Amino acid sequence: MKKLSVVLISIFLAGCATTEKADVNVVALKGPTAMGMVNFMDRVDQNEQFDNNYNFNIVSSVDEATTMLVKDEADIVALPANLGSVLYNNTNGEITATAINTLGVLYILENGNSINTIEDLKGKTIVSSGKGATPEMTLRYILEENGIDPDKDINIEWKSEHAEVLAHLIANENTIAMMPEPFVTTALQKDENITRALDLTKEWDKIQADNPEKSSLITGILVARNDFIENNPQALDEFLTNYEQSVNFVNSDTEASAKLVSDYNIVPFETAIDAIPNCNITFNRRSST
Numbered sequence: 001m002k003k004l005s006v007v008l009i010s011i012f013l014a015g016c017a018t019t020e021k022a023d024v025n026v027v028a029l030k031g032p033t034a035m036g037m038v039n040f041m042d043r044v045d046q047n048e049q050f051d052n053n054y055n056f057n058i059v060s061s062v063d064e065a066t067t068m069l070v071k072d073e074a075d076i077v078a079l080p081a082n083l084g085s086v087l088y089n090n091t092n093g094e095i096t097a098t099a100i101n102t103l104g105v106l107y108i109l110e111n112g113n114s115i116n117t118i119e120d121l122k123g124k125t126i127v128s129s130g131k132g133a134t135p136e137m138t139l140r141y142i143l144e145e146n147g148i149d150p151d152k153d154i155n156i157e158w159k160s161e162h163a164e165v166l167a168h169l170i171a172n173e174n175t176i177a178m179m180p181e182p183f184v185t186t187a188l189q190k191d192e193n194i195t196r197a198l199d200l201t202k203e204w205d206k207i208q209a210d211n212p213e214k215s216s217l218i219t220g221i222l223v224a225r226n227d228f229i230e231n232n233p234q235a236l237d238e239f240l241t242n243y244e245q246s247v248n249f250v251n252s253d254t255e256a257s258a259k260l261v262s263d264y265n266i267v268p269f270e271t272a273i274d275a276i277p278n279c280n281i282t283f284n285r286r287s288s289t
Helices: 002-017 038-045 062-070 081-090 134-145 162-171 183-190 200-208 226-231 233-252 254-263 269-278
Strands: 023-029 053-059 076-080 095-103 106-111 125-129 155-159 176-180 194-199 218-225 281-285
Touching: 023 062, 023 233, 038 053, 038 233, 038 254, 053 062, 062 076, 062 081, 076 081, 081 095, 081 134, 081 218, 095 226, 095 233, 106 134, 106 162, 106 183, 106 200, 125 134, 125 162, 134 176, 134 200, 155 162, 162 176, 162 183, 176 183, 183 194, 183 269, 194 200, 218 226, 218 233, 226 233, 233 254, 233 281, 254 269
Parallel strands: 023 053, 023 076, 125 155, 125 176
Antiparallel strands: 076 218, 095 218, 095 281, 106 176, 106 194
């Protein structure tokens, strides 16, 4: 009996010794989604011990992030909410949303002082990027719910990138623009004549006040490949647990988080420390079933 016990213990210890860590490849866009991860990334870089190996990649374009996901070069990717549904359809349902990580980050800015309500946008031109994506869908919904026809009552001048909108806003007086954080903070810091005229998250919430089925303005989600979820459920669970801790850290310690955001070259410290409180970084875990 004693010999059998020794053999069983040896088998158990051998099994524990051969357990391999999973490699978890994570991609986030430069902006609020990556900001929420900085504490987690720093802990990994400080060689804190985890049950799995985490590799983070911060990219500047949505196209780069989606390409890495489709090519199986990424296991978990932070994406704009509307793009998640597009990719779900394009991959025949091979991805799953695992968490909501960013709520509303869109604002109406003005190089002037004529916009105080949504109704003031009627007859105006709005410069923005994000045609066919979350910015356009958000703006159209808010305008329509306020009795403004986005195709007839206003003119939307679409740019290819947020940086292009920022440059146009700074260079032209009396310009109205729709932009997300942290570009909003950058604009306010560069030109004292630019004002934050409307918070579109608050405008969205006003619409929901009398709605029996209230909705939230969701900007960013976290998706994972289904094969990764099925093969590495423990790794996904550990990642989400630590990501939530990171989000809580970022929202509770702005200065320390802004330093990390700067260290990871997401945005400069001066921008991050003002932008983080307005980025609506959040964590709401979704069921993977």
